[in-house]
Amino acid sequence: MSLPRPARLRPADLLRLGLIGPRTRRLRSALSALGIALGIAAVVAVTGISASNQAHLLDRLDRLGSNLVTVSPGTDPDQRPVPLPKESVTMLGAIASVQQTSATGDTKAAIYRTKYVSENQTNGLSVRSARLHLLDTLRVGMRSGRWLDRGTERLPTVVLGAGAANRLAVTAPGQKVWITRDGERTSGQWYAVLGILQHSELAPEIDESALVGGAQATAHLGGDRTPSTIYVRARPDKVAEVQAIAGATANPAAPHLVSVSRPSDLLKARTETKDTLSGLVLSLAAVALLVGGVGIANTMVVGVMERRGEVGLRRALGARQGQIAVQFLIEAVLLGLLGGLAGLVLGATVVYGYAAAHGWPATLPVTWAATGPATAVAVGTVAGLYPALRAARLSPTGALRAAD
Known part of the structure; x- marks a missing residue:
């Protein structure tokens, strides 16, 4: 069975x-x-x-806008920076697809919390000259205080980046900092803090800077109106086009000696x-x-x-x-x-x-x-x-x- x-x-x-x-x-x-x-x-x-x-x-x-192009000096074969022409900001602003331009410039100054600080204790901060439309171009707001205007750009006043204010222990407008030319601490003068900036996402170098007016920088801090960094705000649909021609526009004589970048590419x-x-x-x-x-x-x-x-x-x-x-x-x-x-x-x-x-x-x-x-x-x-x-x-x- x-x-x-x-x-x-x-x-x-x-x-x-x-x-x-x-x-x-x-x-x-x-x-x-x-x-x-x-x-x-x-x-x-x-x-x-x-x-x-x-x-x-x-x-x-998206909120800041990814249409910001940065133009700065390139270097020659000996690795020395090649300054941009003083007219480069105006020439870049003449491009049809450019909406806004502004710039900062280098100075020969150093900044300290007080005049009793050692000369080599600069905290890695830079003193730069700034044009009045810089904040509009970068879309950076004020944490406190106010920005430079046609009156204060000629006076011993300064606006601090967010990082610079923290390093100098400056918490509010009205405080004073000591700025010297050529590192000669004893020959400096007091500058009143006009305002403190918010953090800059697309231009982090601004965070570690002390910004003074162009007229003040030229007269007392060794500035010469030559732009060290130019910020160009282009139309969103024309960013690549502006980026391609920015070098030749900023320095027609030597376009290959111009550095052009887009901060959003860094992000x-x-x-x-x-x-x-x-x-x-x-x-x-x-x-x-x-x-x-x-x-x-x-x-x-x-x-x-x-x-x-x-x-x-x-x-x-x-x-x-x-x-x-x-x-x-x-x-x-x-x-x-x-x-x-x-x-x-x-x-x-x-x-x-x-x-x-x-x-x-x-x-x-x-x-x-x-x-x-x-x-x-x-x-x-x-x-x-x-x-x-x-x-x-x-x-x-x-x-x-x-x-x-």
Whole structure:
């Protein structure tokens, strides 16, 4: 008499069988899923924080305008700066696609908090002459006080960048600082602080500068009206065109000796650098996933060894090899899925918490949010293949004998 054909297990039955291992070995299963969770959390957190930072930078760029072009002196073959012509600001302003121009110039002055400070303690600050339309062109606001005007640009008054004010411990307009020419501390004079600027995103050199009027710089601080940095605000759709002709316009005699850059390109390079760093951390996250996969494989192999009696009994009652293999494979997949979902929640929590702490718009890439758990399931599947096949190959008699 032939034995009845083994019944097919329904998907619900296979799922219940697959849950036996995680339910009965909770601590071991939790630790195995934890490795996967940490790897997925690292992937989600790194990509989410990078995306949030990029969104924050782009938002600030949109508000500041990414149409600012900076023109400055280049260097000759001997690496000496080649000054721009004094007319270069006017010539750049004559370009049809240019909306605004302004400039700063170098001086031979140094600035100190008091006249008793040592001459070599300049804090790395520069004293520059500034044109009256500088703030409009840079779109930088005043933190406190006011900007130079036609009256104060001729007087011993100064406007400090945000960094310069911090280094000089100047907290409010009305305070005085000591400015000298040619580093001769004893021959300087007091300058009244007219105002303090907000942080300049597109022109960070302004933050570390003390700005005086052009007439005052020329008369007392060694300035000569020669621009050291020209800021050009172009039409947004003509930035590349202006950037291409700015060198020849600023110095027609030697356009190759003019340096032309776009500060927003520097921010783009900064973002690309952060992406490179993200790639490094993603590599570390991949290692964490690998470790998690090894943990799942180890748990499944040990589970197969401990449950040989169960496997032998089921095989003796008619369970097929495929059903045994699917049972253990489902266990591995469930561990990967639980780890992936826990990692997604943990990573998203880190992203939103970090973004909130820095005042950034929280951004969680949908691709990575979906890819994380899917990757965890894939890792669990691969890690569970060998243990599942090993369990399926156990013979009923051999498994029961080993269990005894």
